[in-house]
Amino acid sequence: MAKIKITQIKSKNGASKRQIANLQGLGLRKMHQTVEVELTPVTNGMLQKVLHLVKVEEI
Numbered sequence: 001m002a003k004i005k006i007t008q009i010k011s012k013n014g015a016s017k018r019q020i021a022n023l024q025g026l027g028l029r030k031m032h033q034t035v036e037v038e039l040t041p042v043t044n045g046m047l048q049k050v051l052h053l054v055k056v057e058e059i
Contacts, residue, residue: 004043005057007034012053022046023053 008028012020027035037043
């Protein structure tokens with residue numbers, strides 16, 4: 001599986017509860033925090049819901 005680097009670039013203020021839960025599920029808790037995760041169908045689905053709040057880079 002491919003690994004991706006996800007960085008939160010926008011605030012979660014004003015986001016829906018579902019989007020906030022997806023950010024927490026991806027491991028993002030603060031602005032400008034970066035995490036590395038495996039790209040699976042589950043993480044890809046979570047990522048699609050918060051794509052406007054994060055920056056994604058392939059490793």
